[in-house]
Amino acid sequence: MSVLDDIIGGVREDLAARRVAVPDADIQAAARAAAPARNAWAALGGVTGDVQRDTRLHVISEVKRKSPSKGALAEIPAPAELARRYADGGASVISVLTEQRRFGGSLEDFDAVRSAVDVPLLRKDFMVEDYQIFEARAHGADLILLIVAALSDEDLRRMLAVARELGMEALVEAHTEEEIDRAVAIGATIIGVNVRNLKTLDVDRGTFARLASRIPSDVVIVAESGVRSVEDVVDFATQGADAILVGEALVKDAMPRDTVAAFVSAGSAAKPARR
Numbered sequence: 001m002s003v004l005d006d007i008i009g010g011v012r013e014d015l016a017a018r019r020v021a022v023p024d025a026d027i028q029a030a031a032r033a034a035a036p037a038r039n040a041w042a043a044l045g046g047v048t049g050d051v052q053r054d055t056r057l058h059v060i061s062e063v064k065r066k067s068p069s070k071g072a073l074a075e076i077p078a079p080a081e082l083a084r085r086y087a088d089g090g091a092s093v094i095s096v097l098t099e100q101r102r103f104g105g106s107l108e109d110f111d112a113v114r115s116a117v118d119v120p121l122l123r124k125d126f127m128v129e130d131y132q133i134f135e136a137r138a139h140g141a142d143l144i145l146l147i148v149a150a151l152s153d154e155d156l157r158r159m160l161a162v163a164r165e166l167g168m169e170a171l172v173e174a175h176t177e178e179e180i181d182r183a184v185a186i187g188a189t190i191i192g193v194n195v196r197n198l199k200t201l202d203v204d205r206g207t208f209a210r211l212a213s214r215i216p217s218d219v220v221i222v223a224e225s226g227v228r229s230v231e232d233v234v235d236f237a238t239q240g241a242d243a244i245l246v247g248e249a250l251v252k253d254a255m256p257r258d259t260v261a262a263f264v265s266a267g268s269a270a271k272p273a274r275r
């Protein structure tokens with residue numbers, strides 16, 4: 001069994017318990033009653049037509065306590081305070097991991113961050129049921145994660161449609177050429193190239209340029225995982241990233257506000273006008 005399969009097994013068990021506590025009809029009603037979602041695609045530099053690319057390299061800053069690959073990363077006693085620092089540094093979107101068993105996250109963390117900042121929020125979890133999408137919206141999410149390796153094309157299309165019907169977008173995450181092609185085929189407007197293989201946990205930054213070149217120019221490209229330094233940010237920006245998603249390096253940083261600002265500044269300076 002791969003790490004991803006193992007994580008998803010736990011996610012399904014936890015989801016079943018939440019579904020008993022809050023039935024489908026109730027979570028759907030809460031999602032539809034929530035304040036309108038913010039436009040995460042525009043916040044990440046999405047533009048329509050043959051216009052100049054957004055010149056900014058956008059940063060998605062993640063609230064992440066631990067991970068299967070690294071174990072404990074940071075305690076994060078006050079996720080809201082960390083999120084405020086991210087926003088002050090210029091994060092375009094904040095990602096909050098809500099998976100509990102392997103990442104130490106929760107919907108309580110998500111609620112705390114939602115009440116602290118006004119930037120678009122990504123609910124970062126392993127989405128396998130539509131219920132989780134309604135749950136994300138009910139808690140104020142603007143963006144959800146869909147992992148191509150974990151879902152069939154039918155599931156991807158339906159879940160993307162559910163997210164859009166609720167006013168959200170999806171970060172559709174891929175790690176191979178075939179997964180990129182599947183993400184493009186379902187009409188993803190934000191595609192994440194995760195340089196971490198979720199089945200082996202190996203990180204290979206070289207994956208990014210090879211995969212990004214297959215993505216149409218009107219799609220927002222996010223480079224995910226493995227950013228440790230300004231040099232990594234400059235590499236991803238030069239190779240076509242519109243945004244980077246950073247967890248470990250920021251939660252371990254004593255001055256996350258300054259580091260986010262430095263990543264935005266260096267990445268924006270390195271970003272080519274067209275790709």
Ligand SMILES: O=C(O)c1ccccc1NCC(=O)[C@H](O)[C@H](O)COP(=O)(O)O
Pocket residue numbers: 003004062064067068069070194196198201224225226227245246247248249
């Ligand atoms: O981070 C992991 O070890 C991991 C393992 C299995 C599935 C997902 C995993 N991480 C999710 C992510 O995509 C990262 O949290 C995100 O890209 C940030 O990565 P990093 O900056 O390297 O913390």
